[in-house]
Each structure stands twice: as structure tokens, then as C-alpha cells.
Amino acid sequence: MKILLVDGTIFGRKTGVLLETIQQSIAKYNANYELEILSFSKLKHQILDGSPLNDDMKYMIQQFEQADAYVFASPIFQASIPGVLKNAFDMIPPKAMRYKPAAIVANGGTTQHHMVIEHQLKPILDYFRTLVTPNYVYTHGAHFNDQNEIIDEDVLARLDELARVFVQYCEMSQNLKPSAVQA
């Protein structure tokens, strides 16, 4: 089973730290999964304007299509997800993530903007008909030290719990093959 961990930003480090932390927990709960981090900061992004896609965007779409499950990491930008993440979603074929598990981690500068996950990111993943886990983890600056290490024990415990639930969703999803999808 291939898990794609998507760091959906070209700025900042904390979302990457969240992904690397949950990656370790996922591997602890199932050592057989293939885990790959897709860092948007390493891609040459292209606005979806009808032009032929560049090689990085083709690679990104292929990674989404070939994965069996996803962990999305998003910072909060202007009370929303970053434009680069929405632009990527716009490039993904609507059935590419169908019935595949998805977990969410996010970081913002404020305590309040976790609602961006509920009202903006989850509806997009619902549109794709992903199996979004019921729990997610939102962090803010006080959960990290100056080296961007997570110093909050509760956050670490919640990331581990998210990984545990996500792995269960991954196992369950294997009985829901895409070939069974009619429409």
C-alpha cells in the first residue's frame, strides 16, 4: 500500500515536521506501507490555465493517481488553504482519490483557524470522495520550539492517535476497490 504524504506549501517548515512525525507513527503501526513525502516546495508549480502541464505537475498528478491513501499537511494562509494546494487539487482527476483514505494535519499562526480544516479542506476531500478520518491535528506556533521541533506532548499523542486510526482506515479501504465504482 502506497501512502502519499503531501506537504501542500512552498513556505514554512512546520507542516513538514508534522508529516515527518506522523510518518514515523504510521510506520510503527504498519511497517509494510510504502511512505513517500511529496513536498510542494520541491516542485515547479504552474497555474492551471489550459497550458500544457510541465514535467513537475505531470509527476505530481501521477503521484496522486498511484497512491492508495494520503496524509495532507496544510498551513493556513489568509484564513484558507494555500493557493498552491487548491491549484493542485484542481489538477487532480476527480476519481483519482475516490474511496481512498485521507488524514489531515495543519498548522497556523493562530489558535482559531483550525476551522479552515472543517470548512474548506474537508469539503474538498469530500468532493473527491476520500475516506477522511474523523480526527485531524491542528497546531500553532506555541506547539513548537525555535528549531521547529514539536514540544507539546498532547500534539505528539494526537498525531500518534491519528496515525493509528488512519492505518485502520487504510486496512478497511482495501475491501473497497476502485473497480467497484460505477459513477
Ligand SMILES: Cc1cc2nc3c(=O)[nH]c(=O)nc-3n(C[C@H](O)[C@H](O)[C@H](O)COP(=O)(O)O)c2cc1C
Ligand atoms: C501569506 C501568509 C498568510 C498567513 N495567514 C494566516 C492566517 O490567516 N491564519 C493563521 O493562523 N496563520 C497564517 N499564517 C501563518 C502560517 O500558517 C504559518 O506560517 C505556516 O503554518 C507555517 O509555519 P512556519 O512558517 O512557522 O513553518 C500565514 C502565513 C503566510 C506566509
